[in-house]
Structures are given as C-alpha cells and as structure tokens.
Amino acid sequence: MVKINQNxxxxxxIRGIYPRDLNGKVASKIALALVDLYPDIQKxxxxxxxxxxxxxxxxxxxxALVEAGKEVIFLGISPDPLFYFSIFHYNFDAGIMIxxxxxxKQYNGIILHxxxxxxxxxxxxxxxxxxxLKERKAKTKKLGKIVIFNPxxxxxxxxxxxxxxxxxxxxxxxxxxxxxxxLPEKVFKRLGCRVKTIYGExxxxxxxxxxxxxxxxxxMPAKKAVLKGGFDIGFVYDGDGDRVAAIDNLGRSVVGDFCxxxxxxxxxxxxxxxxxxxxRVSKVFLDEMRAKGIKTYFSVSHxxxxxxxxxxxxAIFGGEVTLHFLFPKDYYLCDEALFASLKIAEIASNKENxxxxxxxxxxxxxxxxxxxxxxxxxxxxxxxxxxxxxxxKKYDFVDIDGARINFPYGWALCRASNTTxxxxxxxxxxTKKHLIEIEKESLEIxxxxxxxxxxxxxxxxxxxx
Numbered sequence: 001m002v003k004i005n006q007n008x009x010x011x012x013x014i015r016g017i018y019p020r021d022l023n024g025k026v027a028s029k030i031a032l033a034l035v036d037l038y039p040d041i042q043k044x045x046x047x048x049x050x051x052x053x054x055x056x057x058x059x060x061x062x063x064a065l066v067e068a069g070k071e072v073i074f075l076g077i078s079p080d081p082l083f084y085f086s087i088f089h090y091n092f093d094a095g096i097m098i099x100x101x102x103x104x105k106q107y108n109g110i111i112l113h114x115x116x117x118x119x120x121x122x123x124x125x126x127x128x129x130x131x132x133l134k135e136r137k138a139k140t141k142k143l144g145k146i147v148i149f150n151p152x153x154x155x156x157x158x159x160x161x162x163x164x165x166x167x168x169x170x171x172x173x174x175x176x177x178x179x180x181x182x183l184p185e186k187v188f189k190r191l192g193c194r195v196k197t198i199y200g201e202x203x204x205x206x207x208x209x210x211x212x213x214x215x216x217x218x219x220m221p222a223k224k225a226v227l228k229g230g231f232d233i234g235f236v237y238d239g240d241g242d243r244v245a246a247i248d249n250l251g252r253s254v255v256g257d258f259c260x261x262x263x264x265x266x267x268x269x270x271x272x273x274x275x276x277x278x279x280r281v282s283k284v285f286l287d288e289m290r291a292k293g294i295k296t297y298f299s300v301s302h303x304x305x306x307x308x309x310x311x312x313x314x315a316i317f318g319g320e321v322t323l324h325f326l327f328p329k330d331y332y333l334c335d336e337a338l339f340a341s342l343k344i345a346e347i348a349s350n351k352e353n354x355x356x357x358x359x360x361x362x363x364x365x366x367x368x369x370x371x372x373x374x375x376x377x378x379x380x381x382x383x384x385x386x387x388x389x390x391x392x393k394k395y396d397f398v399d400i401d402g403a404r405i406n407f408p409y410g411w412a413l414c415r416a417s418n419t420t421x422x423x424x425x426x427x428x429x430x431t432k433k434h435l436i437e438i439e440k441e442s443l444e445i446x447x448x449x450x451x452x453x454x455x456x457x458x459x460x461x462x463x464x465x
Contacts, residue, residue, distance in 0.1 A: 004026055004132060004133065005020070005021040006133075007376045007377075008021045008026075009125050009126070009128065010419065011121060011122055011125070011418050012119070012121045012125075012302040012304050013109050013110065013121075013125075013418075014030060014109055014110040014111075014125065014128075015107060015108070015109035015110075016107065016108070017107055017108075018051075018053035018057070018106065018108045022053075022057070022108050022110070023057075024057060024060030025060070027057045027060045027061050027110065028060045029132040029136070030112075030128060030132055031060075031064045031065050032068060032131075032136055032137070033128045033129075033132050034094065034096070034120070034128065035068050036136065037127055038094065040093070041093045042070060042093055043070070043071045043093045043094075044071070044072055044073065044092070044093065044094045044095065044096060045073045045083060045086045045087050045095035045113075045149075046074050046075065046095070046096050047074075047076070047078035047079075047083040047095070047097050047179075048076070048097070049077065049079075049098065049099040049100065049101075050077055050177060050202040050203060050204040050239070051100055051108055051204040052105070052205070053108045054077075054098045054204065057108060058074075058098055061096055061098070062074065062146055066144040066145065066146060067140065067143065068140055068144065069140035069141075069144045072144065072145070073086065073147055073149045074147065074149060075149055075150070078179060079178070079183060079240055079338075080097065080099075080334075080335060081155070081159075081183070081241050081337065081338045081339070082183070083095060083097050084113075084334035085155050085159075085336075087113060087115065089151065089154065089155075089158065090151070091115065092115065093115050094112070094115060095112075096110060096112055097111040097113070097240065098110055099111065100239065101238060101239055101240050101242065102210065102212035102213075102214065102239055102243065103212075103419070104210065105206055105210075112125075119303075119304045121304045152183070152186075156186060156190055159338070160187060160190045162331060162342075163191060163343075163345075163346060165191055165192070165349040167349050168191070168192040168193045168194070169188075169193045169194075169232040169348060169349055170194045170229075171188050171194070171232065171233055171234070171345070172195075172198070172222055172225050172226045172229060172233070172234035172235070172247070173198070173234070173235055173237075174198050174222040174225070174235070174236040174237070175198075175199055175200045175211075176199050176209060176213075176236065176239065177202065177204075177205075177206050177207065177208060177211065178211040178238060178239035178241070179202070179239060179240050180200075180338070181200050181201070181202060182200045184197070184235065184341065187338060188345070191342075196229060199221070206239075211237070211238045213236035213237065213243060213323060214238075214243065214323055219245055219247065222234045222235075222247050223251040223253065224251070226247045226249065226251045227250070227251035230249075231247075232249050232354060233246060233248065233348045234246070234251075235247070235341045237337055237338075238323075241338060242303065242324060242335040242336070242337050243322070243323040244338075244340050244341045245323055246259055246341070246344050248354050248358050249353065249354050249355050250355040252355065254344075254358055255321075256280075256320070256321035257282040257284065257321050258361050259321075259323070259325070259344060260281065260321050261361060262361070263317060263340070263343055263344070263347075264285065264317050266343065267316050267327070268292070268294065268316070268317075270329070271316040272316070273295075273315060273316035274294065274297060274315040274316070275289060275295075275315055275316065275317050275318060276296070276297045276306050276310050276315045276317075276318030276319075277297070277321070278319075278321060278322070279298055279400060279402065279413055280320070280321050280322065280413060280426055282321070282428060283428060288362070297309055297313050298400045298401070298404075300401040301322070301401050301415065301418065302418055303326065303334075306318045306319060307333055307334075311333070316328065324340075325337075325340040325343070327340075330343070364410065365410075365428065365435040366427070366435075367425075367427040367435065367439060367461055369424055369425070369426045370424065370426070370457055371417075371420075371423075371424055372422060372451060372452055372453065372454075372457055373421065373452065374421060374422055376421045379416040379417070379421065379422070379423055380416050382416070382449065382450045382451055383402050383415065383416050383423070385449045385450060386402075386451070387399050387403050389445070390405065390445075402415025402424075403415070407434075407438050407441075409429050409434040410428045410430060410435065410438050411428055411429075412426070412442035413425060413426045414442070423451055423452075425451075427439045439461055443458070
C-alpha cells in the first residue's frame with residue numbers, strides 16, 4: 001500500500017514535494033480517480049512544465065490512463081495557454097496539467113480539468129482523494145493509446161486574431177526557463193513586434209531565477225534588460241504561464257493593482273457589466289468602479305473561484321491582483337497569461353508613452369504582501385478563529401477569503417494560502433500615517449487570535465513601522 005500525504009489535496013489543486021508527497025504511484029492513482037469520478041471521459045489532454053520531476057510524473061499518468069482504456073492527447077512540455085486552448089478549442093473531454101507553477105523546484109502539482117465543469121476543485125478534489133486512498137487499479141479489456149499533439153499553429157492563428165495593436169512594440173520577454181519558452185515571442189512577432197526573449201530555454205533547475213514574477217527579485221533581470229535595450233514594455237511569466245508581470249519602458253514594475261485597473265478600464269470601453277476581483281484589490285479600484293456605477297464582487301483568491309463568480313454574475317472582466325486575469329468577453333474563460341499580456345500590450349500600443357500613462361493612475365499607500373509560516377493543519381482554523389473574533393467585536397470586514405477588515409482610511413487582509421503552508425497579510429491606506437496605524441492595530445489582533453506573527457513579520461514592514 002502506498003503511503004499518501006493527504007495534505008497534497010488542497011481546495012483548488014493537488015500539490016506537494018517530489019518524490020516525498022507526489023510521485024509516480026500517487027500520480028497514477030490520481031489519474032485513475034479522475035476517470036472513476038467522470039466515467040464518460042475518453043480523451044484526456046496531458047501536458048507538463050519544465051521541472052525535472054514533471055516528465056516522470058507524466059509517464060506514470062500516461063501509463064495509467066492507457067491501461068484504463070483512455071486516449072492521451074500528449075502535448076509534452078507545454079504552458080497553460082496551450083493546455084487550456086487544446087481542451088476548449090478541440091472539445092476534448094478533460095485535461096491533466098503537471099506543474100508546480102511558481103513554487104520552488106522541489107515542488108510539483110497536478111491540475112485536473114473536465115469539459116463543461118472546469119478545473120476539479122473543493123468537493124470533487126475531496127472525492128478524488130477518497131478514491132485514491134481506496135487503492136484502485138485500472139481494469140479494462142482494451143488498452144487506450146497516446147497521441148502526440150501540437151496545437152501551436154492553431155493557437156497562434158486564433159489568439160492573434162483577437163488582438164489589435166495600434167502600433168508595433170519593442171518587447172522584452174522573460175520566460176524564466178519555464179514552459180512558456182519562446183511561445184510569447186512567436187505570438188508578438190506575428191503581430192509585427194520586435195521581440196527579445198531571455199531565459200526561453202526549458203530548464204527545470206531554474207538557474208537564473210524562480211519562475212514567480214510576483215516576487216520582486218525575479219523581475220530584476222527583465223527590468224535591467226528593458227532599460228538597456230530601450231524596450232517599450234517587458235513581460236515576465238511564471239513556470240506554467242498563468243501569471244504575468246509587466247515592466248514599463250522606464251524599467252519599473254507595473255504592479256498587479258495597476259494592471260487590474262487598466263484592464264478593467266479597457267473592458268469597460270467595450271462592455272458594461274460587473275467585474276470580479278480577489279480580496280487583495282486596491283480601494284482605489286473599488287472607489288473608481290463605484291463612481292462609474294459598476295458593480296464589483298469579491299471572490300476567493302483562485303482563478304477557479306473567480307471563474308465561477310464571473311459566470312454567476314455575468315461579469316465582463318475578472319482576476320486577481322497577484323497577476324492572474326480573465327477575459328470572458330474576449331477569449332476562452334481560462335487562466336491565460338499570454339492573452340493577458342497581449343491585452344496589456346494593446347493598452348501600451350495606444351499610449352504615446354506607457355510609463356507616463358502608468359504615472360497617471362491613482363494609488364494608495366500599500367504594504368508588501370507578508371507571508372507568515374503556518375502549518376496546513378492549523379492555518380484555516382486560525383482564520384476561522386479570527387473571523388469569529390471580528391464578529392464578536394463588531395468589526396466591519398469581508399469574510400469571503402479570510403478576513404479583509406475595513407478601517408476608515410484603508411483595510412487589512414489576513415488569509416490562508418491555498419497552495420503553501422502560510423498565512424498571508426496585506427495592508428493599504430490613503431496615507432503613510434494611516435497605513436502604519438492599520439498595520440499596528442491589525443497585527444495586534446492577529447497575534448491575539450493565534451496568527452504566528454514574529455519579529456520577522458514586523459521587519460518585513462520596517463518601511464512603515
């Protein structure tokens with residue numbers, strides 16, 4: 001019997017350290033559990049990122065699916081844009097993506113997707129876990145097969161037909177040695193742009209930097225390259241291509257809140273309707289939407305949750321300020337960083353100077369997002385305790401994903417990470433003085449109910465406290 005760490009089964013995906021938590025035997029059982037849960041599945045798209053562990057996990061899953069009589073549509077190393085495009089565009093039954101996304105290289109993960117249902121999450125992941133624990137083996141009289149498949153040509157034709165650049169741009173791409181590789185360069189060149197790619201070679205050791213553009217130091221090579229080469233804009237992608245950071249022509253990071261606001265404004269130029277956002281969104285955005293009479297909806301911080309809320313509210317745009325963006329009116333409803341960068345490029349191409357436009361965007365004082373180590377076994381219990389405390393003390397707060405506490409001049413957020421053993425905190429206010437006040441009051445509350453706040457936490461906020 002294979003010993004399985006049940007903590008790898010999270011609310012929105014399956015993720016763990018290879019081979020301790022996630023290995024070939026466990027991956028095989030997960031694939032079999034998927035086809036047990038959805039017995040009508042016949043054709044399954046299979047793709048993986050560049051991590052050293054991804055290929056052996058892929059082989060194990062392929063073998064299990066073939067023995068179960070299924071047809072594996074194998075993409076090999078392929079980013080989320082090609083993975084989701086293959087499922088949506090060709091109407092395949094399901095998909096399995098093997099990727100640790102932006103996590104350190106010792107991690108890996110599995111995303112399961114089913115046609116017309118979306119990514120397998122929450123209750124269905126719990127069912128998958130229970131099926132995995134039953135030690136089921138493939139039983140079929142007829143073996144399936146593996147079909148090598150490359151959707152790139154159709155993808156290039158389709159995605160470029162959706163974009164209109166007012167002028168060609170000079171673009172810097174940093175793929176971080178992840179699965180995006182040279183795909184963004186091919187797309188932007190098709191649109192007439194001049195493009196240079198750094199770290200486009202596949203390398204699961206990530207020798208240059210971790211493929212997580214949300215972390216400042218991982219954007220530094222692209223920022224330097226943009227300045228040195230006189231580029232109009234730069235894009236930095238994560239390991240599987242569902243997250244993108246933009247760099248303006250002055251080599252500055254265009255933070256997620258700015259990207260979200262720009263893309264929302266762009267969507268509202270064509271359509272009128274609600275917008276869905278995560279709990280980390282700036283009050284600047286909420287204030288502007290309220291002034292325009294646009295309804296906005298908070299969502300749990302994960303693209304699957306955002307997608308569900310978009311469908312429910314018939315929203316015209318949605319996403320997370322952690323560099324995930326969704327375009328229900330323009331493209332397939334999936335987490336697709338290359339399409340997001342194309343929409344940002346459209347905005348830049350319509351401006352005489354992209355950096356000057358960024359400087360006009362309204363902004364508040366905001367803290368960095370703080371990551372507090374906290375075990376998977378306790379983090380959600382602590383958040384529930386925090387919510388109970390805030391209710392008892394009559395605080396005004398949003399409880400959709402953790403607790404976003406509203407103060408007269410800003411807000412504080414405390415939530416459990418869906419993917420790592422951490423509690424995440426963030427703070428925003430209209431002035432630096434108010435930001436300091438909110439940080440101090442909030443951290444005292446967090447400590448009181450058991451959030452493991454340490455001196456390190458305060459040091460990470462040392463610019464404010």
